[in-house]
Amino acid sequence: MxxxxxxxxxxxxxxxxxxxxxxxxxxxxxxxxxxxxxxxxxxxxxxxxxxxxxxxxxxxxxxxxxxxxxxxxxxxxxxxxxxxxxxxxxxxxxxxxxxxxxxxxxxxEGPHCYSFFEGNAAFAARSEDEFTAFYLTDFLVRQFDAFVWTPLGLDRHPELRDMYFGHYTKLVYQAQTDAPALTEKARACADRLGLAFERRFTGYGDLAETLRRV
CATH class of the missing domain: 3.40.50 (Rossmann fold)
Known part of the structure; x- marks a missing residue:
């Protein structure tokens, strides 16, 4: 920690x-x-x-x-x-x-943090099967309202949810840590978006090895 x-x-x-x-x-x-x-x-x-x-x-x-x-x-x-x-x-x-x-x-290296947390090679291998997945990390679970709900106006107009997220099928929580409270919050985020929920423990993925070489 x-x-x-x-x-x-x-x-x-x-x-x-x-x-x-x-x-x-x-x-x-x-x-x-x-x-x-x-x-x-x-x-x-x-x-x-x-x-x-x-x-x-x-x-x-x-x-x-x-x-x-x-x-x-x-x-x-x-x-x-x-x-x-x-x-x-x-x-x-x-x-x-x-x-x-x-x-x-x-x-x-990589297109975004979701990729390097999972490992760029592993993320690329899954990409064709997960183009309808919406990803959250530990930080984004903590800050879901600040990054997703409020900026999209869903706090004021929840009826817009399906317009924004209708093409997604599941929320993938890429867990960097084993924190049951965060997992439950991530599951609640999926419920709010009307998406299926999957928790995937990634740890720090490629980030750890990248920083080791700096």
Missing amino acids: VSEPLPDPDSLTRDGLAPARSARVLLLACGALAREILDLIAVNGWNHLDLACLPAILHNHPDRIPKAVEEAIANHRPHYDKIFLVYADCGTGGQLRALCNRLGVDMV
Whole structure:
């Protein structure tokens, strides 16, 4: 488990996380990954790694992610020997990869966090059979209202649910941890969306091995 106090999910959604500036290498990540990354740093004793997170809610506006990442790299680069970007493509249409190539920054492989949590190869193998699946991670289960229900206006117009989710058949909860309370909350999210429920324990997937090599 994370050994240091972590900002609450609402703070990670809105504000992200400032770095401690106490290490040589900065992981620049999405706020939705803060808990998992800090856990991996603590468990593995990766004291050379520091973490800064951009607001997780940027994922609802992927066109804004590249600019936010570029500004953050410019801001933090003078303080670190190396920056590693803990974002996948995340709906940017290759813009993040192009940005990293231009700036000489390495990044996580994969189309999105659902893929690297499950393992990019495993996710790709399932993709043709799961194009009607809606995915949630631990963070997104905690922040379901902030990321899904409220931005789509379902808190005000629940009748729009079938318009948004009528083509989905199931909700897949990719569990990073064994937390019964989160599983029940994920099941409730599936019920609210009118979808079948599947829990799939992924742990940290490709993320752990990727960070091990940084």
